[in-house]
Every structure is written in structure tokens, then in C-alpha cells.
Amino acid sequence: MSSSPQSTVPATHLEFHAPGQGRGLRDVFANQFLLKRIVDKEIQVRYRASVLGLVWSYIKPAIQFAVYFVAMGVFLGLNKGLPNYAIYMFSGIVVMNLFTEVFGNSARIIVGNGDLIKKIYLPRELFPVSSLWVAWIHFFPQVAILLVVDLIVGWHPTLMQLVAFVVGFVIVSVFALALGLVFGTANVFFRDSENFVDLINMVVTWLSPVLYMWVLVANTLPHWAVTLYKFNPLTTAVELFHDAFWASTVNGEIPYEVWHVMPHLFSSWTPIALVLSFGTLLVGDLLFRHFEGKFAQEL
Template identity: 60%
Template sequence: MTTEIANRDFRRPGRGRGLLDVPKHTFLLRLLVDKELQVRYRGSILGILWSYVKPGVQFIVFYLALGVFLDLNKGLENYAVYLFSGIVLINYFGEAFGNGARCFVGNGDLIKKIYLPRELFSVSTIGVGLIHFAPQLLVLLIADFVVGWHPNLMQLACAVVGMCILTAFAYGLGLIFGVANVFFRDSENLVDLLVMVLTWVSPIMYAWERVADKAPEWLLHLYLANPITVSVELFHYAFWYPTLEYEWHVPPHLLSMWTPLAVVIALVTVVVGDLLFRKFEGNFAQEL
């Protein structure tokens, strides 16, 4: 008996294994996702329909301000599809990133009372974001079919890759800022600012060529290396480009260089976030 106990692999109480704990606790993960949805829509009349209302209002405002008043719709065929395909992505990124940055503080009572793998809180924000992303994607697909969408397998694969890049990037940033927010509450205030900046420095409401025409080469390379830029352009390649009747100039080396680089950046973000989480999660309860 003594030998059996001595040979066991013990861990310090209150410390988990980061992402390695998630596959073993899928039931808890589903409960956390359900909890977040119930809390968010408690007392709400529209409920999940808010997933349509917010992007719908954003689309109308941006389309009128940029497409009609600034005439961007004249330079881009099917500008409505171009714009909406970017809006659904940045909304998903903003929700996953923002909720990830606030999840540990927001669940402080649970963290202080019981122990469960705490990275589940961060992963659950991705699940909630995907649930809200699905109806917006459905609207985008309907609009695509209306204007004559004819994608190939390569373009559909690019959409999946773009979604994976954005998910990893949002999760990694959310984890980094979520850990920081436990110790410095100012961190969550930076999230909304970053999302606003990233929205405007990504080709969501304008074509990337506008940056190429005016930015120096080094700034253009930095712009194209942004994982959000890559994800948005991959979505444009999948959902907007197949609706055009003319050849569209994709960013140079989008598939051969910028996409692999964005994958690396997103994965590095996840690794850094996971390392920070493992290092500091043992102090969460006392800090909260």
C-alpha cells in the first residue's frame, strides 16, 4: 500500500494542467456554456435573437456611412456581402476575446468556493461565441446564395482555416488578458479599446488595396501579418470572391506566406496564454 501511494502522481492543490484538463471535463464545459447563456438572456424578450439584431444594426450603420455616403460600394461589387462577412468575424472575435478577458473575474465566486479546472471558464467563452456566430453565418450564407455564390472546395477550406486562426487568436488573447485582469482590473478596459482598433486596422469595411496604396512596405507587411487581417481575407476569399464576375486581386502570398504566419502567431498566443495561466492560477482564489 505504501509503495502504491508513493508511486502516484500528485499535483499541488488548486493547480491544473491548463488545456490538457479540458477534454476530460466536457460535461462541465457544457454546463458552463449553458450557464453563460442563461445568465445573459435572463429576463430578455428577444433572447438569442439578439445575435441577429446587433450585427444587423452594425451592418446598416456601416453600409450607409461607408458604402453609401463614402461610395465604397461603388468600388467593390457586392459590397454588402464583403462588409457583412467581415462584421460577423470581428463580432465573434470581440465576443470571444472580451468574454475571455472577463471570465475569471466574472466567475470569481465559483473559483473561490470550489475547485474545477479553471481554464474551462476561458474555453466556455469560445463555445458561447460560436453559438452567437452560427446565426450570423446563416444570414451570410443566405445573402451569398441570393447573389450567386459559387465556391470551390479550396475556398471553403480557406473559410475553415480562417475561423480556426481567429478562434485560436481570440482564445490566446482572452487567456492572457483574463489572467492579467485577475491582478489588474484595468486590463479588461483595454479589451474594448483593442477590439475597436483591430476593427479599423483590418480590411473589414474597406479593401486591403487602400492600405497598400498609401502605407510603406514595412507597414503593409505588418498589416498583412495580423491574424485578423488574414482571417478576414480568407473569409472574403470564401464568401465574397465567389460572388464576383471579375478577377479579384487577393493580397500577395495570402495562402503561401501570410496564412502560415498567422497560424504561427495565433498558436504562439495560445501557448503564452496557457503558460501564464498555469503560472498564476494558483493565486486566483486569493486575488479574487
């Protein structure tokens, strides 16, 4: 008896991945359409049944600025000792508003979208990154207001000061997203993480030279504490914004050593802040990728 010929099927090499796991933040670039849909959803949810909508992007920082300006500028007299203190303060406030919004929302967004995550699989990193996009939508109107005021008082930036704005923007965006990935992962397993996020956002404005000048820290704290203070990437980001939006408006009015931002800002502290921010982002991405396969089951 002759055996029937056996059909041969060409071997194929397929890559298998653990269920619920992807390539980390690299998946965001390959899913731009989904990212835009999530951003649209977050905006719609936030302003559902709202009369003013995105106008709140102007109202909230305006009220925040007014409160801080009266408390620090008028009551404590900082407005008298520092030229264009309003610009100095608002330059730092826009940095902190960007950080707190990205950090706070990205740390909560996984739990907040638990029902969707349990139903279908899509790259989980899209959710924290969408928080970054939404925060940018609120950030740039504030920068526009700052620019208008700057132009009124005679802002004349150099190329390096424009670069300072871009680099400061990158530092705060990356650092906030990095911490959001870390605490967003922790929040899935330990809901107490939200309390730590609230605490950090509550004190972070006071841990950087937003309402006061960095020289007050240098003249008060011991050297090791000042060094630790400068290692905070947000301190560098705030000082870069001061250099970009405030420094050129007071140059010549008071001595350079009094008004100028931190020494070695560009040569030392900016590279350090960039390394720390992107290093934290790498750690956050690895941590997020390691645990995201368990998100649906924990939620």
C-alpha cells in the same frame, strides 16, 4: 520476547500537484460535462429575463451592418466602387464579431465567476473556453445569413474557398482565445486590463480590411507598415472569409488584380497566421497555468 510481526503496506506512487493548478487546456478535454454546464450557465445569465433571447444574435449584427453600410457604403461611396460591397463588408464583420466577443468575454470571465472560483476547484480554463463556445452559438446564425445572401447573388465556391472559411474560422477562434487567456490572467491582478480589452475591441475592426480593401493600405502606407499590417492574424482571417464568401460573387466583373484578396494569402500569410495564433495560444496557456494557483486568493 518475540516481537510481533510488522505488517507491510505496499508502496504506492502518487502524483501530487500544487493546489489550484492543473494541466492547462488539456483539462478541458477531460471535463466536457463541466464545460457544457458552464456554457449553459453563461447563456442563461446573459438572456435572463430577455424576451427575444438568442434572436439578439441576429438583431445586433443586422444593426451593426446597417450602420457601417450607410456610413462607409453610401456616404463614402464604397458601395459604388466595389461590387457586392455588402457581402464584402459583412464577411469581415462576422469575423470581428466572433473575435471581439471571445476576447472580451474570456478576458472578463474569471473575475466575473470569482465567487465560484473561490468556493471550489475546477479547471479554470473551462471559463475562457466556455466564452468561445458561447461566441460560436452567436457566430453561426450570422454565417447562415451570409450564406443566404451569397446564394441569392450566385455564390459558387471552390473547394479551396470552403477550406478558406474553415481555416479563417480556426485562426480567429484560436487567436481570440489566446488573447483572452493572457488578458484574463492580467485582469485578475490588474483590473485596468479591462480598459485595454475595450480599446483593442474598439479599434480592431479598423486594423483589418473589414470596411475597406487591403489595397488601400498597400497604396498608402510604407512597405514596413504594410508588412506589419499583414502579420496581424485577423487580417489573414478576414481575407480568408472574403475569399470564401465574396470573391466568387464578383469574379469576372472587374479585373483580377483589383478584386482579389492579398497576394500569397494561402502560400505565405495563412501559415504565418496559424503559427502566430497557436504560438500565442501556447504562451497564453502557459501564463494562465502559472498564475491560476493565485486566482482564488486575488479574487
